[in-house]
Amino acid sequence: MIEAKGLTKVYGEKTAVGGVSFTVQAGRVTGFLGPNGAGKSTTMRMIMGLDSPTAGSVTVNGEPFAQHKAPLREIGALLDAKAVHTSRTAYNHLLAMAATHSIPKSRVHEVIEMTGLSDVAKKKVKGFSLGMGQRLGIAAALLGDPQTIILDEPVNGLDPEGVVWVRNLVKYLASEGRTVFLSSHLMSEMALTADHLIVIGRGKIIADAPIAEIITGKGQARTRVRTDQPERLMQLLAGTGVSVEVHERELLEVSGLDPRGIARTALDNQVMVYELTPLQASLEEAYMELTKDEVEYHSHITTGASAPAQAGGK
Template identity: 55%
Template sequence: MIEVEHLSKRYGDHLVVDDLTFTVEPGTVTGFLGPNGAGKSTTMRMIAGLDAPTAGRVLVNGRPYPQSSRPMAEMGMLLDAKGIHPGRSARNHLLALAQTNAIPSSRVDEVLAMVGLTDVARGRVGGFSLGMGQRLGVATALLGNPQVVVLDEPVNGLDPEGVLWIRNLLTTLAREGRTVFISSHLMSEMALTATRLVVIGQGKLLADTTVDDFVADATGGWVTVGTPDADELAVLLRGPAVEVRRDGPEQLRVTGLTARQIGTAAWEAHMPVHELAAHQPSLEEAFMQMTRESVEYHAADPASTSTTSTTPETVGAAS
């Protein structure tokens, strides 16, 4: 378990993390989301004990992680897959960590096989591709068979097979009762992997909830209704907070009502309904809604800008 209690971090006048409190429970995959500059990396470094908090504390399995007598068995972390000496082989890198942490050398071969690097284990890390380096970083995090696993952008550089492997690995670790905490900007992967979410913006906690509730609470959902009585049902459903539009000769798109409410209204009016489908916003859309005011850099809308130069005719007309 990871317990973050009133955690803050200040660099000079800049408050990077602002009074964060949340708990990452065992037995589930918890996603850590936020725009660039939200304070995610700083928070993860404080969880690892690499940065000291200005205020508050972090407990890993009930105590500060730096106080652990067996740190690699307590928590495995991947914060920077490139933080490995490029002249070492993958196996020697893991073997050095194993020998300094009282981990049997047999575990090195186990994790190399687990991440698919057995055939290149004696190759120098400097010659690894981005995806191979990422696999080695995961192997390093898992070396001590830890109860808590924290990974920052674990699918970075991986091919589709590697992405699927990571997805299955994380869900397996959670099923074994471990605490799994992952940060990623890939919303599609987070939607498929995580059960809970911790969302921050400008250092503040924005949400600590399940993925399903996070998406359900977002605005922008609608219900598709198929009925031969589309005109009559549209008149019946319209109201101050309800919008109804035609999507086809016998199809309506309704916002402001649930599928249950629409189905009940149609049944009471004796109108046949051939289709009734609720559409929720995606995790990406829900995330964008919640963090809109917390984005550090706002790019211009491409639709509102033009890269074409002024035509000679326009210049002439203006002169």
């Protein structure tokens, strides 16, 4: 369990994290979501005792991280894909880290195996791709078999297979009763991975709730409907609490009625429907809505409402 109380970090005149309080519970994946520069990494570094807070405190399993007798066995962190001397081999890097806690070589081999690094373990980290670097960082985080795992942007630079692997891994770790705290600036990834979300923007907590609540809390669920009789279907669906938007000639977006209800109406009235998609994007929209005033670096060229930056956060 991670508990932050009034955690604050000020760099000169700039407040990176402004008095945030939150609790990360064991046994579920907690997502830490926010635009670039929102204070995610700074918060995580403060949890790990690497940056000292200007004010407030943060404890891991009841104690400040630095007070734990065996830190690596308590909490494992991936803070930066390449927190590694790149001239050292992956194996030697893990071996040196393991040595601080007398973690046996067999465990080093185990995490190498787990993260799929067996083929490159004896190679210098210098030649690693970003994705391999992430895997090495995750291997290091798992080394001490810790109760609490913190991963800062773990899917950054991973290929689709790697993304799925991280998703399953964190879910598995949480199912074992561990505390998993995972940051990202990608809403879509969080939607698939996290059980609980803490949304941060400009150093302040904007939302702290189960993911389902965040989705339903903002706007109603919508359904995309394609039909060859859009006007007729619109008339049929019109009613209290139901709104229909026309996007293309045969494409409607319906809110206020679930897909089953829409299908029932269409069937009863012999209207052919050839697509019926519940729109998950509402989560993304909820996020955009939540963070629209908090985004630090606005793009000057907007390519569309749902185009979050793909670049890695720091």
